[in-house]
Amino acid sequence: MEALTAGQVACLAGYLTALFLWACAEALNLRVKHRKKTEADTFEDGGKGKLLPAAKGAVIELTASSHGALLPTDVRPPSTAWTASAFYRCLMLDSDALLACREALRAAVEFGTILAWFYVADRTNFIAAGTKSYSRDVFVFLFAALTVVAGGYTLKQHRTLLLHRTQTEEWKGWMQVLFLLYHYFNAKEIYNAIRVFIAAYVWMTGFGNFSYYYRTGDFGIGRFCQMMWRLNFLVLFCCLALNNSYMLYYICPMHTLFTVMVYAALAIGSRYNKSDLAIWLKIGACFLTVFVFWDIKPIFYALWSPFMSMMGYSDPRRPAHDKLYEWYFRSSLDRYIWIYGMVCAMLHPKIERFLKAVDSMGTKLRCATRAVLVAVFVGIGLTWYQYVYLLPKAEYNRVHPYTSWIPITVFFMLRNLTPPLRTFSMGLYGWLGCITLETYIGQFHTWLLSKRPDGQPIYLLTLLPGYPLLNCAVVSALYVIVSHRLFHTTNLLKDALVPHDNNWLLLRNCLMMGMVAAMASCFGTLALQAWQLWGVSLQ
Structure with a gap:
């Protein structure tokens, strides 16, 4: 220790x-x-x-x-x-x-207790650390069984809107399950699929934030601070309590940056947001900004080098001379897809009108139109799979930033092709989709283990040595419960400390939190x- x-x-x-x-x-x-x-x-x-x-x-x-x-x-x-x-x-x-403040104090104590558990599990020898082993049979069985349960017992009917919130939460949920199983079993053979899933998360960052700001015009600093709290509160305390670098949890800085960029794109010159031309010019400016600051590598390093203490990372098991490379590599992979999310949000009403027009066609014409759409999108998907997805890891990573939009588009178009497909979603995956941030961060310390600061989680939390499947079941249940409680406590503390529409109160609370942090340090x-x-x- x-x-x-x-x-x-x-x-x-x-x-x-x-x-x-x-x-x-x-x-x-x-x-x-x-x-x-x-x-x-x-x-x-x-x-x-x-x-x-x-x-x-x-x-x-x-x-x-x-x-x-x-x-x-x-x-x-x-x-x-x-x-x-x-x-x-x-x-x-x-x-x-x-x-x-009794409820808020209880939430703070619960939050601290979970962090203490993280420390005991991941930084002491009280909890055994097991080794990973991959079994394709077990991997597929677990996901298939969970999907059968989700589809058979938690299927819910909702609105028929294109890409409504419940559907995107379900999408995040089943992707997160595969993402976590990939880490648990070290399933390297689905690496390229995991890259697509992460791109889909970032796409949703662009899609969801653009939709909200474009529809409501709510650029209040309170709502923005609540978003930053949601993305960074848990990871900040994990870094402090476990002596880890911010970049170990790279999803958090990546989503934070792209959320800020979506906010800036629409908040700057917000009075022009009612003009389609202005919006397309802003989207074009986003593409240009990304090209300049990512595709021209020296500019990226010049911009981020002053923030090396926060954005630098080196795995202690494989020390790297270039501590900024991890941030460059991770953010580069999905540097364009958040902008494509903005594009889809901008086109969302038109796509929705098109799908409703197809729904209202006569039976023969409707079936023929849907058959053509299925053939087109399946053909595009198979072509992408054959010529892009099957590439080796290094080659795939080179083309991923420019091609990840293809499977995402194919999926959400096929997923929303008919009213029943748009209406029904699996509640279990939707519930898991609400706590993806907590399950992502929590996996490092209560499902998997690293056993050292800044280490990658190469071990398994082992409560039942010698019984790998039973241990997986028990640890998974504990992990999901902890993640759900983290989601609850983080939101409760956010509501108590970060006001939405009282900027003076927000300023006072921020100053007080800063003073408390300085005094604690x-x-x-x-x-x-x-x-x-x-x-x-x-x-």
Whole structure:
């Protein structure tokens, strides 16, 4: 077990503080419940129709608003004063604030407990680490069995809109299952398929964000910060608690960057977004930007070299001299597909009208049209499979940035060709699709293991040595539960700390979080130095 870092000490201090405050909040809540029960009993003893005066010092109930402020049940507006913040009042052990923040404190403690489990599983010798072994039979069986269950027992009917949210969540879900099984079994033979799946995730980043901003015109900083929180809160604390680099979880910086670029494309000159010409010019500018900053490699390195401490990565088992190469390689593979997602979002109404026009045709013409469409898209897909997908890994990676749009287009067109196909989706995969970020990050530390900082997860979490299939079932159940709880706690803390439409409150909360981070960092550094002076070994 490696020595603790200042970041890990700071995380531990924060966790213990949250644990203490939550315990205080729960104790207060029990006291309030007991008081209410006593008052109710007194009221019943006093007879019907008698109103008893409120007890002295009765607790005023507070609620946590959806805008990150603590609001009493009266009409008092939220204050942006530092001393009115929930965090400050909780530290001062204000009973009203502790009661109001009880759920948020519980979420913080649960979040910290999961991080502690990650550390125990991946950084200590308490949990055994198994080796990976690939069996195509087991791999296919597991995915097929899960798909049969999802299709047979969780099939749901929804709207017939093209690429509606439920359908894209299902799409993410089954891709994520294959992505995770690929890592668990080290199934190298489907590497090219995994590259397509990751491209599809990035495509959805462009498609979903463009659709939202283009439709709503909501470029508020609050919503943007909530997106950044969603993408980076969990990974930030994993980096601190486990002493890992940001780039170990490369999906997070990649999605963050492309989300920012979609936002910038539409937010800059947003008053022109109603013009189709302006939108196409913006999309063209995105293509040009990507070409300049990625296809001209020296410019990419000149841009990102100042951020080497954040974007650099080297696998300790295979040290690399060029620490920026990992970021260049990963982001280059999918550098264009997010823009194609914007293109599809722009064309979405036209494609939807076309499909509805096909639906309204006479029976013979409709069947003939669909047959032609199936033949065309299947033909395109088979051609791509024969001449692109079957290429060796290195050759495929060279053409992937320019061809990944083909299988994505073929899939979503065939998936939406008829109303029943658009209407039905598998609920199980849709549910898994909602927690893809948590399952992606969590796999490094509670399904797979690396056993060292910045190491790739080359081991398996082993709770039942000698029983690989039973162990896979138990560990998978634990892993999914942990991922779901991380999704829940991350969103609950986001709602408590990142307001959507109160910029002053958002600024105050950001400044306070920055101050807390600085204080925690100083505490961690000083604590380490003090322990070193006293000769205490933190291993």
